Amino acid sequence: MLLLPSLFVFKGGYLQEVTGYVYLFLIQGYVAWFLFFKSGQPFFGYSVTMAIGAYATIVLTEMFQWPLFASIFIGAVLATVIAVLMFLSTSRARGFYVSMASFLLAILFPKLIEALQPITGGRSGLYFGGLTALVGYKTLYLLVIFLTAAIVAFFLWIMGTKTGRILTLISENDRLTQTVGLNTRKYKILAYSIAGFISGFGGALYVNYTGFISSVDIEVFTTLYIFFIPLIGGSKVFYGPVLGALFVILIPELLVPVERYLRIFFGLIFILVIVLLPEGLAPNIQKLLRKMNPKRA
Amino acid sequence: MILNGIITGLIMGGILSLPVLGVAVIYGITGIPNFAIGVIGVFGGFLTWYFLSFNMGIAILVGVVFCFAIGYIIQRILLTPISERGGDSTLFFIITVSLGFVFEGLMRAIFPRPSISLALPRIGTINIAGVTVEGFKIFALLFALGTLVIIRLLEEHTEIGKSWQATSQNLKLAKLIGIKTNRVFSIASGIGCALACVGAIFWGSLYNLNLMTGWDLGFLGFIIAVVGGIGNIWGGIISALIMGMVMSFSGYLLGGMWQSVILYFIVILVLIVAPKGILGSERSL
């Protein structure tokens, strides 16, 4: 939390644009942090919920002439519905198949956007004035920072409540939590709803800020990208995703001259991070953090 | 048109059964779901395309051998060590998908074109009940089925095959009686990737290969193999053929854009509707 206002200082054009992206992906990163790492739900459809929020906002305002805020809200609701549906329909399967089904959805979705080209613009994308036209770029930038901080605060708050502790319990031992007599299904649906809504809202915010979205922006790589924000930064600590988002967004900016090698680089980084944490994803990450912290701070 | 669709479907399904078999070999023996094999196979297809003007035979050999080597190496230095430390499926899912991105990135970086089509000889035409089919397609189908039979025979009647079976059924005992299980894993992974490469070469000569084809082959291959039953090769072939029919007819009726949407939709549906059937399949070949 304390880290966030310090970045208000950057108000120059380029730095502002880049940090804006950091915040927008930070929202998605915290969604992944909350749903995958803190609640233990093997969901990989972050790019889908984000895209639904984004596309619904554009399509509803531009094609159906809805008011902007109603469109954003409905977009977030739609993302919620998809996330919950994904959970409900796969709840009989084992975790691994849930990951796969949601990941396949992340592959399917850009294809669907391309197939629906007349509405969505497919690969050539859609332009969108939205909030930028309404309040101006600088105000929007501050709004993004403010909203990101609010969302992060919300996630921290919820993990501190009873609901949050039950979700932690579910992530640690699902069956035990059930035998204790808690209705884990109810809490999982709640987790998916929160994650879906915020991810959808974040997607809407994203498209308002960037003013453009195409099927290329929401390729399946994006979902992995989002997933690795908390993983790289450290999922045990609340500021982990912040480090992760800085890393994931700033490194490509530094690597612009060799952009064609970006995927190779990220694929290798992802694998290395996992291999350095032999006991799984969450444990030992603090040790890694201590190693990586001085380099990045 | 219906007959034409059926024949196309059979051929698509037959070619698809190669990566399916690749997945079945890898998952059946090592127990590791490898989603990168499709991308690696397509990478091999791109390599073959690159050397095709030089000499066809050598070009195919380069692709297939390269894929075998990559499969062998990633198993040896990455996947086996992680599985010895006790990695679960979700972890392997993330790792192999990341690996897929590395190879997709390599394809982007190395090859001049993102979408290719391999020009292999067509071997004349054959007339089946009024429909003209290229001899090459028939060859592709027969080759795919032949490979399945050969792998099955190898497994039943050779020492290597028996040690594969032993490794997949009881890893600990296989180690105790002196099977080099790590080598079995690496070879299985190599063969799986090589099969995916052969599949990709056929696919690329009949249709085309692009950066996404590898993901399609890998994920479809995995789902088909699992639905058909990892332990049941014929089940795998039948579901591959059915999938081929679905692809063929959805292509005819809806056009290319929708074809893959429909395909993934069906695959997700299968995962949702039949998780019990999927979970019930034996982990052995």
Next chain:
Amino acid sequence: MSEPILEVSGLTACYGMISALKGIGFYVNDNEIVGIVGPNGAGKTTLLESIAGSMHIKEGQINFLGHQIERWPVLKRRQLGLMLVPQEGNIFPLMSVKKNLEVSVILSNRAKKEELIDRVYKLFPVLWEKRRQIANTLSGGQQKMLAVGIGIASNAKIMLIDEPSIGLAPKLVTKLFETLKKIKEDTGKTIVLSEQNIKVLNIADRLFGLEAGEIRFDEKTENLSRDVVKDLYLGSIS
């Protein structure tokens, strides 16, 4: 007979924080049957698995045929002549009996292979009768025989067998033990078996008593009275 072929000293192994073996030291001579007795949780399985290499040890030395093998992988120990028949998961469940044995002779040369498989069939005629049957459709006793048969087929210098009598009817236990003795006498092999069954006294040359990860006694069988062993270390008595 006098020279130890397997010597273990200061062997320590842990499961997380709990130590299962606390500085075990013992030896095994050539061509003898050694029984490791003790109650459940004494560390018998851990000890055998540590020697075979499928359990990671913390400290200690294992000397086998003049080699320090405690850091060797399973395969290398197997090639040198060590074989463990585990208590559970000791057959290949979906292969026929015949294939189970065929795959177990993998390290032997071609001529030796058939001889070894024949030896198993001779010792356990029922396996010959059921050679085409899939292993997991055999009865519990037959599966046990197959497991020991796999051990014999491996032709290892030392065969470590983890609780062979568990789940067997008393009659079958006697028969199995007699077979083990016969193997020792006919082939000059060395057998180390962990046991809770008192009948082990009839075949073992020496017994080690193991309790809570420590050696309690190490005696020639003829010096041990049946009751002492029974009272102190044997759980189930049949």
